[in-house]
Structures are given as C-alpha cells and as structure tokens.
Amino acid sequence: MKKVSQIQTLIIDGKEVGGKSDESILQVAKENDIFIPTLCYLEGLSDYGGCRMCIVEVKGMPRLVPACTTLIREGMEVTTNSEKIHNYRLSILALLFTERNHICSACVSNGHCELQTLALKLGLTHVEFPYIFPKMPVDATHDRFIADHNRCVLCGRCVRACHEVEGAHTKDIMGRGITSRVITDLKESWGSSKTCTSCGKCVHVCPTGALTEKGKSVAEMEKRRQFLPYLKLMRERR
Amino acid sequence: MSKEIKQTSLKEDRRLRMVDRTMRIYGNEPHALIETLHAVQESYGFIDTDLMQYVAEKLGVPLSKVYGVATFYHFFTLKPQGEHTCVVCTGTACYISGAKAIMDDFAKKYDLLPGETTKDNKLSLLTARCLGACGLAPAIVFDGVVAGKQTPETVSNTIERWFKNEL
Numbered sequence A: 001m002k003k004v005s006q007i008q009t010l011i012i013d014g015k016e017v018g019g020k021s022d023e024s025i026l027q028v029a030k031e032n033d034i035f036i037p038t039l040c041y042l043e044g045l046s047d048y049g050g051c052r053m054c055i056v057e058v059k060g061m062p063r064l065v066p067a068c069t070t071l072i073r074e075g076m077e078v079t080t081n082s083e084k085i086h087n088y089r090l091s092i093l094a095l096l097f098t099e100r101n102h103i104c105s106a107c108v109s110n111g112h113c114e115l116q117t118l119a120l121k122l123g124l125t126h127v128e129f130p131y132i133f134p135k136m137p138v139d140a141t142h143d144r145f146i147a148d149h150n151r152c153v154l155c156g157r158c159v160r161a162c163h164e165v166e167g168a169h170t171k172d173i174m175g176r177g178i179t180s181r182v183i184t185d186l187k188e189s190w191g192s193s194k195t196c197t198s199c200g201k202c203v204h205v206c207p208t209g210a211l212t213e214k215g216k217s218v219a220e221m222e223k224r225r226q227f228l229p230y231l232k233l234m235r236e237r238r
Numbered sequence B: 001m002s003k004e005i006k007q008t009s010l011k012e013d014r015r016l017r018m019v020d021r022t023m024r025i026y027g028n029e030p031h032a033l034i035e036t037l038h039a040v041q042e043s044y045g046f047i048d049t050d051l052m053q054y055v056a057e058k059l060g061v062p063l064s065k066v067y068g069v070a071t072f073y074h075f076f077t078l079k080p081q082g083e084h085t086c087v088v089c090t091g092t093a094c095y096i097s098g099a100k101a102i103m104d105d106f107a108k109k110y111d112l113l114p115g116e117t118t119k120d121n122k123l124s125l126l127t128a129r130c131l132g133a134c135g136l137a138p139a140i141v142f143d144g145v146v147a148g149k150q151t152p153e154t155v156s157n158t159i160e161r162w163f164k165n166e167l
C-alpha cells in the first residue's frame, strides 16, 4: 500500500510554501530555490543528519534543528539564516577543518571540494580553534582508488552509497567521537577487500579529497554523481 | 604444564559454543549482532578479528558493520596490543577459588589492572565473565590456551617464561 502524503503549507524565510508531509524542510526549501548549506546530505542517499551544516530555526522549538532530517508540519515557520545560525555553521565548519589535515593547495580535489566551497560560501576566513593535525594513514592499496583519511569529514556518504546503492557495505565508520574513522571491512586494506566491487560509487559521492581516483594530480579530481538519482529511480521501479 | 594445555584447549570450543548459542537464540539473524558481541566479549574477554569474521558470516552482517559496532561501544574490548595476553576468568567459581588473589598479584608484580597493557607492550591483562570452564577454577587463558587450577605462583611462572622466551 502506498503511503498517502498530505499537502502542508508552511513559511520558510517569510515565504509561503507548500510540500508533502513526508518531505523534509530541506527538500521543500530546495523545491522553492531557498538555499540551505549541506554536507552529509546527498540526493539519492538516505538522510543522515550527521554534519549539522543545515541547521535552521523553527518557531516554537527551543533548539536549532537539521533541515535534512526534520519533516515539515502544517503552519511551521522556518528561518534558514540568522546571525545565530550563521555563527553556528561557521563554528561547525571551522571544527571540521581543525580535526584533520585540509591543505587545499596540495589536494587533488582543490577547486572541486564541497568543504572548500562551503567555507568560501559562508565566508570562513579564519579558524580560531587549534588544529589537531593528526597523522592519519593513506590507503593506496586499491588498484584504482586512494583513501586519504586526513581529508575525511566523516559525512558517511561513502558508507551509505556502498550499502544503499551498491549493496556491498564494504565501508563503515568505526569508533566514536574523535577516534572515528572510515574503514574497509575489518579495518583492512582496501586493495585486499573481498567485498568491494571496485564500482567507485564511494569515490564519487565523497565531498572532499578523502576518496579519489589514482593518477590525479593537484586539483584534477572531479566527482561525477549524476548516476545517483538515476540509479535510485531505476531501483524504485524494479 | 603441557599436559594441562592439551587437556584444556578443548575448552576453547566451549567458549565458541556460548557464542553459537546466543546466535541461535536470535535465529542467527543480523539483529543479534550486539548480543552476540556481548557473548564473545564475556566468554573470551575480548573480540578479535577472527571472531568478528565468524560472527559476521554466521549472522549475515557486513564485516565493516561488525567492526564498527565492536569499536563504538566502550563495553567491548578489541584484542589488546600486548605481545602476550592473560584473560582471568572472574565467573563465580573462579572468583571464589582465587581469581581475586591472582588479579591482585598482577597489580602488585606488573602494575597491571584489567584492560591494561604493560608499558613495554609485553603483557595485557583482561577479564572474562565466564569461560565455561568452572571445573578448572580458577581458570586463565594464556595467549588463547586455557589453563586451570591456577595460583599466583603458576601464573607468574608462565609469565616469567614468556618474558624469557621459553614458551
């Protein structure tokens, strides 16, 4: 039985808009050309709510909520940008930069990186927290791909793409908090993985230079993810 | 000592049987993962990659997911990094027949508390809830081999022989 979704009306940034009851604030905002910054969200993958880049204010709610995992409600009043929201987003972004090593000038994804683009767009000019600069390993054991954990923001897109779209579930995230890390199988080298199909989906959904194709030099790695909404649609129709 | 090892290595199966039983209770379904890891932790004192692989295959759970869950919860201990490991059984039978004295001795002689590894990475100490070898109480697993009827003296003998590379 197909779930019937009702049409609801709400206000986003003073504009009256409508959407279906099973849609998130982010989806409805997108349909109405209202920009909300995102990082872990990717059309075609399940909603994760991990990065908190998309936080918005909802009138009557004491705390900011992530737009990507909050469903719309009739009469909701949403503010997608304010000084408070902006400052929170800047802090979140700054913390992401301090956690690993993001030296853009030496990165194959320079110029095509979503983290970098967000920083430019939100005007992150300086980082007031100390950098951790951990020494993270680089896994270059796969024939075609490289995993550089120094550039990973733990958005979980690769994990979801590998599990939800490819169906291999080669990747997952281990640990918790600051010790979290993307792993291949039992934290093994990617090249010897028996579950990986080498499809490259994880590489192309990765927002940063953490997962890339081999043989690219600085700024050469462009991701292609046009396949995602298409695959999702084809799978739903099966 | 060697006779003891031969006799008691059979008890390893008993530990695995505890794990198997847990999985069976839940119909070997993926949702049994956390319970099963609890069973591994309790009967082995830690979770190593061989056991993770075993559980993953039996329950049909992806390897990376098993690893993720095993490292997410503080309750679980991965195989410690010490060159040698001692798992002291702290089940009721072992506890009342002297496991406590053995643990105290570890603290005194090697400055080791359960879950710790010596600074030189030579020795790790762990505890298990019950090895299922109550007849051998107090039982200790030395590098994967169960030894029964242990005392602080027999334990230090084994450890000293490790340190002298005699075992």
Ligand code: SF4
Residues within 6 Å of the ligand: A161, A162, A166, A168, A169, A170, A171, A195, A196, A197, A198, A199, A200, A201, A202, A203
């Ligand atoms: S290449 Fe495909 S199968 Fe391999 S880890 Fe990436 S998404 Fe999974």
Ligand code: SF4
Residues within 6 Å of the ligand: A151, A152, A153, A154, A155, A156, A157, A158, A159, A182, A202, A205, A206, A207, A208, A210, A211
């Ligand atoms: S490797 Fe890329 S896609 Fe995966 S969690 Fe890290 S940043 Fe996200």
Ligand code: FES
Residues within 6 Å of the ligand: A037, A038, A039, A040, A041, A048, A049, A050, A051, A052, A053, A054, A055, A066, A067, A068, A069
């Ligand atoms: S995009 Fe909403 S939490 Fe990451």
